[in-house]
Amino acid sequence: MRYQPPSRRISMKRFLPSTTLALFLGFTAASAFAATSSANPWGSLQPDREQVIASLNVVELLKRHHYSKPPLNDARSVIIYDSYLKLLDPARSYFTAADIAEFDKWRSKFDDLLKSGDLDPGFLIYKRHLDRVKQRVDFALGELNKGIDKMDFSVDESLQTDREKAPWAKNSAELDDLWRKRVKDEVLRLKIAGKEPKAIQELLTKRYKNQLSRLEQTRSEDIFQAYINTFAQSYDPHTNYLSPDSAENFDINMSLSLEGIGAVLQSDNDQVKIVRLVPAGPAEKSKLLAPADKIIGVAQGNGEMVDVIGWRLDEVVKLIRGPKGSVVRLEVIPASNAPNNQTSKVVAITREAVKLEDQAAKKSILKLDHEGRQYSLGVIEIPAFYLDFKAFRAGDPNYKSTTRDVKRLIGELQKDKVDGIVIDLRNNGGGSLQEATELTGLFINQGPTVLVRNSDGRVDVLADDNPGAYYTGPLALLVNRLSASASEIFAGAMQDYHRALILGGQTFGKGTVQTIQPLNHGELKLTLAKFYRVSGQSTQHQGVIPDIEYPAVVDTKEIGESALPEAMPWDSIRPAIKPESDPFKPFLTELKARHDARAAQNPDFVFTRDRLALAQKLLHETKVSLNETQRRALHTEIETQQLTMENTRRKAKGEEPLKELKKEDEDALPSEDDKLKPEDDAYLVESGQIMLDFLGLNSAVAKH
Incomplete structure (x- = not known):
């Protein structure tokens, strides 16, 4: 899970020894470090004894306890090397081909270097990067000092923006030309955004001077964290080294909650x-x-x-x-x-702390006309899987939890005589594994809810032991790409038990478990277990595939587990339940056909598809023109397309068209009147229509 609540972190501690491994205490590598002279403030930065011990501990912990236990060999060394270069120079705009040729001698040796506690090559590459960044920033400032009024934006030239696989620059002259174009592109972007020449000059000059100041503040710890974290993430994207500064808030790079x-x-x-x-x-x-x-x-x-x-x-x-x-x-x-x-x-x-009561599950009633009759469907929005762990441990009978709140809301909706319930899990990033299990228990008789496979191959089965389901009526789950972790466990169980129709978008695909292990210097967050659905399928990488998919709001190739480097693969293990008859399967073809027919005419669905298609098309453009006339023409063309899409949607919904794209009011906060009603949410409405289609088809079959 992206964030593990205290209960999860404590329960996972049993997988590792309670004390840090104190390894190789007799090492002598640190004494071999010699300071190098350099005109730059970072030239003499070297790894210290504590960092060397920490690196050796990380090597041993990953070897013993990482879920996959991949060997630290020449093949992993290549991954570490390539990832480190990508971290430092993702657009290949700092290092030269000569630098890379010099570094290549270590390409297949990082495994041996790490095992012996030799951090020198990692430090040398990083410091060379700092040298090159300083050279480029100095060059950019030189270009700005010539005056942006001297830049010729009538020349027909372009800048390659996607340089991830571009050849390394042959020499400094080639980098000079690249950076001349980069500075020119920055100026042109700001010109088109409406900034005045003087403001552009001041902004960019200040930006680059600040960058120089930050370079001068580089510490040995910054280099060590970057290097060892690159090594750790070569195992999987959720295994991280955390420096002492970051360890106090181990998720600082992920959440500002x-x-x-x-x-x-x-x-x-x-x-x-x-x-x-x-x-x-x-x-x-x-x-x-x-x-x-x-x-x-x-x-x-x-x-x-x-x-x-x-x-x-x-x-x-x-x-x-x-x-x-x-x-x-x-x-x-x-x-x-x-x-x-x-x-x-x-x-x-x-700024404020996220309050538990604000994340609580909420209910509403969706009124729909379907085949000449009005129906009422309950909607339960679950923003997160929460548990007031402190109150729970203290024995407070009124502790708040997702399951308790949802159970109460279901009871209230049943009193309202709803015809079915839609659970909205969109954007739910997970939370308490215990709550995902207990919530599943509200909708099934009893049985396994999720499987946890550890690095030693042992499979722990989490189950609902309470006989009888609390709610047995019609049920649908609405998910999207940002539904992750505990959401995927719950949705996967509902799909495997054929208890609910799963609708929306492919989920995130985060199916691994991490724990925090203290080191002598910092901490290691490492992956040591993997979640599996009761069908034996992993939620890792693939996530949960809906029974009926809706247009994606975000590009699934850019966001999600599968978009992360070195993400662990999807696999499966022995299922925990025997497949039962699927009540939805006989009707899925017809349900999809009816959905497709509605979606083709639904202005919100059409708009979402068209907007994502335009965004993907633009993202695949690998060059931008540095000719102002051409650039402004393209900018106008894109805005015209966006405005046309927006007005097509508004016209279809009977709303007034816009003369120009809306500019958000920077201080406007939504009022109660601005909040969407369930009937205004196209995805909720379509989910209700699909549920009612199923009820109608199923009823017709039952009558015959």
């Missing part, structure tokens, strides 16, 4: 991207931010906006965090912008 904005963030080259919003967090409640938005500036209250392009993720996190009740202002490039559209908006968000 406490005294923050409530968003999951990740680095995206030189920018910070929002992956998802924490349910009931300040950002989600503001309705001003969305997944894939990019944060480019942070300000405290009414203070100066700090440009954070090129900053490390943890540095941006520190700026966004702050005292509860204080205001943070974010400058954001919306995900809805075209790739080359740098137009930004500023949003103000009041």
Whole structure:
């Protein structure tokens, strides 16, 4: 799970020894380190004794306890080497071919180096990277100092934007030309976004000078964490080394749920991207931010906006965090912008801790007309799988939990005589494994709910031991790509028991379990178990595939477990239950046909498909023109397409068309009147229609 609550972390401790492995105490490698002279402040940075011991401990822990136990050999060395270069220079715009030729002598030797505690090559590569970054930043400042008015935007030239597999530059002259174009592209983006030349000059100059200042502050710990974390993540993307600074908040790179904005963030080259919003967090409640938005500036209250392009993720996190009740202002490039559209908006968000009661399950009633009759369907939205662990352990009979709340809501909906229930798990990133198991128990008679396979091959079966189901009526689950972990366990069980129709999008695919192991220096978060559905299928990588799929809101190739490097594969083990007859299978073909017919005419579904298709098309563009006339024409063309799509949807829904694309009000907060009713949510409405289709088809068969 992306975040393990205290109960999960404690229960997983049994898999590892309670004390850190103190290995190779007689090593002598540290004494061999010799300081090197350099004009740069980082030239003399070297690994210390504590870091060497920690690296040896990480090697041994991964060897003994990682779920897959892959060998640390030449093949893994190549993965480590390639990943390290990609981390340091993802766009291949700093190192030269000569640098790479020099580094290649270690390509297949990182396994031996790590086993012996020799960190020197990892440090040398990183420090060479710092040298090259300084050279490039100095060059960029030189270009800006010539004056942006000297730049010729009438020349027909282009910049290659996708350089992940580009050849390494032959020499500095080739990098100079690349960086001349990069600076020109930055200026042109800001010009088209409406900034004045003087403001552009000041902004970019300050940005690059700040980058130089951050380079000078590089510590040995920064190098060590980058290198050892690259090694750890070569096993899987959720195995991480955490430095002593990061260990206090082991999920600092993933969640800002406490005294923050409530968003999951990740680095995206030189920018910070929002992956998802924490349910009931300040950002989600503001309705001003969305997944894939990019944060480019942070300000405290009414203070100066700090440009954070090129900053490390943890540095941006520190700026966004702050005292509860204080205001943070974010400058954001919306995900809805075209790739080359740098137009930004500023949003103000009041920091607060996410309250358990705000994440509680909620109910509503969806009224639908179907085949000449009106139906009422209950909707239960579950933002997270929560458990008030403190109250639970204290024996408080009124402790809050997902299962208890959902059970109460079902009882209330049954009193309202609903015809069926839709459980909305969209954007539910998981939470308590115990709650996923107990919630499953509300809908099945009794039996296994999830399987946990450990690194030694032992399979633990978590089960619902209470006979009888609390709710036996019609049930559908609505999921999407951001439904993860505990959500996938629950949805998978409902699908395997044929208890509910699963509708929506393919889920995230996070099917592994991590634990935290203290080291002499920092901590190691490592994957030591894997979840399996009761059918024996893993939720890892593949996630849960809906019975009927809806248009994706996000690109599943860009977001999800399968998009992460070195993600562990999907597999299966022996099932825990025997397959029973599937009541949905005889009707799925007809249900899909009816859904497709409605979706083809549904303005919201059509809009979602068309918008994603346009975004994917633009993302696959690997070059941008540096000719201002051509660039502005493309910008106008894209905005025209977006406006046409929006107005096509509005016309189909009987709404007034827009003359231009809406610009969000930076300080506007949604009022009670602005909140969507269930009938306004196209995905909920379609889920209800599919459920009613099934009830009608099933009833017709029963009558015959």
